[in-house]
Amino acid sequence: MSAPTADRKATGVFSPGRAQISARTLRTDNWLKSPIVTDLGFAAFLIYATVRAFMQDYYYVPQYHYLTPFYSPCVSKGCIPEASHFWPQFLPDWPILPYAAVSLPFLLLFRLTCYYYRGAYYRSVWQSPTACAVAEPHAKYTGETRFPLIIQNTHRYFFYIAGIISVINTYDAIVAMWGEDGFRIGVGNVILWINVILLWTYTLSCHSCRHVAGGRLKHFSKHPVRYWMWTQISRLNTRHKQYAWITLGTLMLTDFYIMLVAMGMKDLPIIP
Template identity: 85%
Template sequence: MSAPTADRKATGVFSPGRAQIRQRTLRTDNWLKSPILIDLGFAAFIIYATVRAFMQDHYYVEKYGYLTPFYSPCVSTGCVPEASHFGQFLPDVWWLPYAAVSLPFLLLFRLTCYYYRGAYYRTVWQAPTACAVAEPHAKYTGETRFPLIIQNTHRYFFYIAVLISLVNTYDAIIAFSKPDGGFGVGLGNLILVVNVVLLWTYTVSCHSCRHVAGGRLKHFSKHPVRYWMWTQISKLNVRHKQYAWITLGTLMLTDFYVMALAAGWFSDPRLIG
């Protein structure tokens, strides 16, 4: 027998039947620590990435062919020709980043990521801020209305992220061939390669990738290859949270290193060539 309509409406933390206490929660631990640290981490990346994206300078090291991932692919008419591996077709205006064809999709891929959405739901959206802490929202509509309904497009941004990861891989590979000819390896090459490997790890460990590999299969035994792929991706998926944070750090580190070299702050230590 189903509950009366009145009882169904009177549910949640704002229901009349909830214990009337003055405290927001009876938790005695430092439950605010985690959301504060998460917000600080997000803020640091957003501020740094925004400033760098609109600087439109110090993004390419001509001597070694290093291109920062924040400017890849560099398709603005203001880009250095050597850094424009895929042509130049965007106007050179201050309000349009040189890599405007990729940055919005990468941002949406991260925003709709299952880990990231869980993180900022608890911190920015506060739904709820922490376990056993009442959220400030009187109603809950889930991901059925704007803006949260956009979360359902995550799988499509995953496909685009794969293409952009291929572009970043291409950038890292051709950087081994010096613009003046010959083969060379420097610290910058190693940083670019490590960054690309970690980006691939984060992208492949995505829940959408796991679904692409083994979703909708009724009999794993009939699809041994896809089952193997699904198994390997599932192992990576367990650490998707760690990869999400690590790649934020490596993206900033890689960009900062390329920027410092392009600005002439120091020279790139060379191992070969």
């Protein structure tokens, strides 16, 4: 990246007093690999999730009570009644409106404002910076103090909503253990529970959850229960990045399996 023109005030790595290096970076390793892989991973999930959200079919298996997390809670008037359980169906049945239009925006915003995802797309999309020791293309840096990045501060509120949706997903997994013939466990149940457990792990390892448990405490010794919760969440938090990626995979796997069963593939019973 070349130095800024003379009529623009130099900032960031081109500030007065900084070494004047015309090259974008002096790194010799393949520093573009990480942002490219991140972009491809995000793109794969977004394309799949968008297609499935607007497909509005093959989301529920009445025989086994399997409901994909992409459509939960299914509150559209176009949903199969059994797929909504006790959730009211109040959204109009419009082709351009996903059946889970109430939950999907909040889940997307929860991940979009997640501290790990911020770091990932700041580097791969926003280019701030692309990689360590690589000059960013922005002449001025304001952080998260101005629109649109100031919206990132709403993450803690999306965390609460994500927790509620995780409870709903857990309810869906419990209901799916009772099919038309009574209690049963099939491959779909195992996949649903693995997905739910990992979603809870990702949600609870969130930095906001860690702050809720132990933030603003001046004396841990006076709050032993909250201190214990804080230490457990802190252990999960060290692997928040891995859980963020793993849950993207389990969400797609769970949805894809339920779609196949809804299309006619037989679910293999484990405990008939």
